[in-house]
Amino acid sequence: MTDQELKEFILRHETDSTAELMLHRERWPSIDMQVAVRCIQGRAKARNKLPVWYAEPGLLYPQSLSLEQCSSQATALYKQRFVLSVDRVADLTGGLGVDSWSLSQPAASVDYFERSEELCACARHNFVALGRDNITVHCAETTPEMLSRIPSDTYSLIYLDPARRGRDGGRVYSLRDCEPDITALRPELLRIAPRILLKASPMADIRVLLSELPETAEIHILSSENECKEVLVLMLRGNAISAGNIPITAVELSSGEDVAEFHFTLREENEAAADLAAPSEITGYLLEPSPAILKSGAFKLPAVRFGLRKISASTHFYTAPVPVGHFPGKIRRIIEVLPFHKATIRDFRKKYPACSVTARNFPITSEELRRRLGTSESDTLRVLATTASDGSRLLIVSTPSI
Incomplete structure (x- = not known):
């Protein structure tokens, strides 16, 4: 099965029942039906969430959970405001690769780290298909040992989106329960890069985040479609802004654009x-x-x-x-x-x-x-x-x- 054959099959059958395709897979002996069905199902989910990815039929989609948990195109593009053209970025929780794809557009380079070999293979293929030639894929888990081997100031920005599911598959919201535990890795991360951008749970308590991450310099809260989608925490090495004076930005997104922003500090709210x-x-x-x-x-x-x-x-x-x-x-x-x-x-x-x-x-x-x-x-x-x-x-x- 060539990439072109797979692409043509997906476009021809993307509105068909995937159950029927699997049932009658013998009709298309040259097609790896499991891969094709997974791509058809992935494209259905990406249609509204990731329109640029949907527009490229040659992309591969791994297990559905990675697509459900990944950033939307709108929230991924928002993160570009934290990136400079000279930045060397490390995405330590690569996943499907949506954030690496977005961060690579303004950055000089991005190193994508992911422990799943399947996700790494898909990401490597997809980055090429999307024309992103400044992303390097590393199949590695973010652990204290792995971080200790990275020289100081290797990167100018580290991005993390810790997994918010426990060992039993249930959702977790505390930073300490996520993988990796950024509260434990914080000193090592700030040794490797002066800036850390963290995607926290939309259920996270803002005041708890500020107490657990003392280097926090900014908080950004993103909502779209009448729902809070992401809480972003920007940490700076050596930052000493008091919690009450940290800038907080609440943003309503629509089609990838900021339609409304509200800026304030907790001190202003407390005194209002x-x-x-x-x-x-x-x-x-x-x-x-x-x-x-x-x-x-x-x-x-x-x-x-x-x-x-x-x-x-x-x-x-x-x-x-x-x-x-x-x-x-x-x-x-x-x-x-x-x-x-x-x-x-x-x-x-x-x-x-x-x-x-x-x-x-x-x-x-x-x-x-x-x-x-x-x-x-x-x-x-x-x-x-x-x-x-x-x-x-x-x-x-x-x-x-x-």
């Missing part, structure tokens, strides 16, 4: 004082920060910087009487605000037969409230059930702001 809205002041527009901002812990600063009022101290929604430009999140137009009474529940379905339901800082769940209101789902109308600053329960009905 957000005005609270009385129930009668919840009019005009309802604003919800991006998942990246919510993950960052910036709950008061958005209100201060954009002249908003918080619905309540514990509810991270805001209101404004007029439209707000460049807000990093969703803006919806408020239709009406209703008290959460029996009469409201009784009549709600008549007025809003279709309405998505969200409960925040409320005594019952979204599912239970949807059952009580008796509404069906809607792509436009939404009701937010929440507790106001005076303790009253409210239903805020809204529609997308045009």
Whole structure:
């Protein structure tokens, strides 16, 4: 089977059932059907996640887990901002190679390290197919012994995306439970390179990261498609910025572009004082920060910087009487605000037969409230059930702001 034969077969059959292809593999004796099926399945997952990779049908895809865990194209391209044209980069957790591929574009060179021989073989093939001739593949595991053999300052930047699955296959979130354990390797890594870029779990606690990684100089939180995707930590050798003054950037990505960024420090957030809205002041527009901002812990600063009022101290929604430009999140137009009474529940379905339901800082769940209101789902109308600053329960009905 030649590469060209495999490529043509994949393009011809990429919409076919892979189960049927495997069942009738004898029809194509010259094709390694397991490889072909894996590539077809991989391309299906890469179509939206990695459009540049999808556009090259000659790429090889290993086990599905590596594709599920790899960076998306948007988040991989974002990491290029940390790379200089003179940088020699080491990617110590190579995986599928998406981050190495992205980092190699601005960098002078990238050394890709990966312990899986299968992943190394796929990466070596794919880097050539993608035209990346400045990446060297090393089949090696990142261990203290391996790092000890690398001379000091060999690299100017080290990138790591530690595996977040335990020995039993379950997800782990603590840095100490990931492989490799960067908290243990930190001194050795900073000997080899003055800068370390770490991709941490999107579930990681920012304050815990700062306490475990004292050389942290920047935190970047990336979200897209209404979900927090990555937490990036930039560490600098000898850095002594106090945790409260470390710059934090919350970014909402769309099609590989930054559509909204919010910059702050924990000190600024701690010192901010957000005005609270009385129930009668919840009019005009309802604003919800991006998942990246919510993950960052910036709950008061958005209100201060954009002249908003918080619905309540514990509810991270805001209101404004007029439209707000460049807000990093969703803006919806408020239709009406209703008290959460029996009469409201009784009549709600008549007025809003279709309405998505969200409960925040409320005594019952979204599912239970949807059952009580008796509404069906809607792509436009939404009701937010929440507790106001005076303790009253409210239903805020809204529609997308045009």
